[in-house]
Amino acid sequence: MHFWKEGDLSQAVCEGCQKLVQTRFEPRDVTLEVTETVVPGILVAVCTECGEIVAFPAQSTPKVKAARERKKSEVLEAKVPIHLDDMVHAIALRFDTAVETFRPHLLRFYLREVASDVAFARRVAKLSRSELARGRARARVSLRIPESLLEAARAQGRVVGMRRDADLVRGVILAAAEDVLDGRAPERRARLSGAAQAEGAPRLRTA
Amino acid sequence: MGFKRVRELLLASLAERRYQHERRAAAAEKNLLAVGEVSPEFVATLLLRCRGDDYSASPHHFDQRVLCHAFRPWFGAERWYVKAYLLGTDAVFISVHRSEG
Numbered sequence: 443m444h445f446w447k448e449g450d451l452s453q454a455v456c457e458g459c460q461k462l463v464q465t466r467f468e469p470r471d472v473t474l475e476v477t478e479t480v481v482p483g484i485l486v487a488v489c490t491e492c493g494e495i496v497a498f499p500a501q502s503t504p505k506v507k508a509a510r511e512r513k514k515s516e517v518l519e520a521k522v523p524i525h526l527d528d529m530v531h532a533i534a535l536r537f538d539t540a541v542e543t544f545r546p547h548l549l550r551f552y553l554r555e556v557a558s559d560v561a562f563a564r565r566v567a568k569l570s571r572s573e574l575a576r577g578r579a580r581a582r583v584s585l586r587i588p589e590s591l592l593e594a595a596r597a598q599g600r601v602v603g604m605r606r607d608a609d610l611v612r613g614v615i616l617a618a619a620e621d622v623l624d625g626r627a628p629e630r631r632a633r634l635s636g637a638a639q640a641e642g643a644p645r646l647r648t649a
Numbered sequence: 650m651g652f653k654r655v656r657e658l659l660l661a662s663l664a665e666r667r668y669q670h671e672r673r674a675a676a677a678e679k680n681l682l683a684v685g686e687v688s689p690e691f692v693a694t695l696l697l698r699c700r701g702d703d704y705s706a707s708p709h710h711f712d713q714r715v716l717c718h719a720f721r722p723w724f725g726a727e728r729w730y731v732k733a734y735l736l737g738t739d740a741v742f743i744s745v746h747r748s749e750g
Contacts, residue, residue, distance in 0.1 A: 444667045453736050457673060460711040476678040487669055497669040497741055500689070506675075507685025 446499050448485060454497040456489040464490045465497065472498065474510065481509040515586045518549075520611040523577030529619040536622055537635060539643035546585040547637050552614035553587065555630070557594035560601065562617070567602040569620075570613030583611055652704045655718045656696050659733060662740035663689040663696075668733075671743045682745040692745055695729050698722040709734060721748060 446452070446467045456463040465487035472481045472495065484505045487497040498506075533548060534541035556563045569575060599610050621627035622634065639645060662668045666689065675683035682692050699722045709715035720731040728748035733740045 444665050452669070452739070454669060454671065454741050455709050455711050455715055455734070457711065462712045462715055472676065474678050474684070475676055486672075495672050497671055498675060498683070499669045500666040503670075503683060503685045506683065510678075510684060 445501050446485060451490075452487055452497075454487055454489075456492060456494065456496045458492045458494045459489060463492075463496065466490050467499070470495055472506070474506070477510055477513050479509050479513040481506050511588050512586070514589045516589050516592050517584060518587050518592060518607055518611070519582070519584045520606075520608040521579035522581050522583055522608070522612055522615065523575075523579055524581050525577060526575070526612060526615045527581035527583075529615055529623070533618055533622045534638075537638035537643045539638045544638060544643075545583070546587075548618060548634070549583070549585055549611065549614060550587055550591065551634055551637055552618055553595040553610065554591060555617075556610065556614060557591060557598050560598065563598045563602045563604075566610070566613035566617050567599070567604050568613075569616040570604055570609040572616065574616060575612045579608065650716075652699075652701045655704070655706075655735070656699065656720075658735055658738060659696055659718070659740050660693050662735075662738065663693050667738065668740040668742060671741055674744055680742060680745050682742055687745060692731060695722045695724060695731055696720060698724065717743065 448467055448469060450467045452465045452467065453462055454465050455461065467485050468488045469483045470486045470488070472484055472486060473479070474481065484502040485499060486495045486502065487499065488494065489496045530545055530548065531541050534544045537544065556566055595610060596607070599605070604610050604613060621630050625631070635643075635645070670680050670683035674680040678684050681687045682689065699720045703721045705719050706716050707719070709717050715734050717732055717734045722729050722731070730744055730746055730748045731742070732744040733742045
């Protein structure tokens with residue numbers, strides 16, 4: 443797979459100069475016009491004659507895509523009882539990772555599981571109605587989540603009887619606690635461990 | 650350079666990620682490969698679905714020395730439009746989107 447470096451030279455047709463020009467790869471902020479997304483500091487091909495951006499390389503597309511997804515993401519907010527927040531802390535501790543950075547990954551991971559698997563969604567719905575899900579909602583949960591994922595999780599939630607975001611959040615926290623702390627789902631726990639490890643957590647202890 | 654050779658070079662540039670995107674269509678989010686809505690593998694699939702009569706070539710409107718290659722393949726019920734030019738073995742994509750007409 444090819445990667446251009448800052449300072450490399452190439453060629454492309456410059457719209458301003460209206461001809462084929464030499465270009466140099468430089469970092470620039472690029473604004474996408476339809477979604478008004480600013481993609482900061484990506485490598486672009488700049489015309490060496492007029493200094494305008496002429497093109498950008500294939501390697502910059504993942505950053506463009508990520509910026510568009512951030513722009514389209516929504517904030518999911520819910521309040522949960524303190525003991526559910528305690529469970530999130532216990533799960534983070536089990537993975538030996540910082541709860542503040544891990545919490546959004548944990549919740550997005552489990553919301554994806556809800557969206558993808560109706561049987562799992564039914565389990566989460568059942569847990570959201572359980573005795574353990576109850577209690578005064580004092581702890582605030584807030585995370586950014588891609589619009590498409592949130593819509594898919596909400597749609598699946600409605601299918602299995604969870605109508606509020608708070609039900610989804612309570613249900614997935616209880617499912618995560620069962621999977622990770624009670625060892626109910628080793629395969630899912632291993633995948634979640636991969637996500638935690640990507641955040642800098644050590645490899646999961648097997649004992 | 651004929652249809653098959655152009656397609657071969659574009660496929661190689663996609664596989665090796667030796668391609669760029671022209672700024673205007675990419676910034677307007679009309680080049681779906683540039684913004685990551687379709688993958689290079691999908692574009693390769695589109696190119697492989699083309700027959701010779703789905704292909705045409707014309708000079709770039711800003712520089713007649715640069716030959717642009719346009720492909721109009723069908724994928725399912727949709728017709729796509731892929732336009733690019735080659736600089737040696739590297740490619741610059743101008744358009745990758747569903748056909749508008």
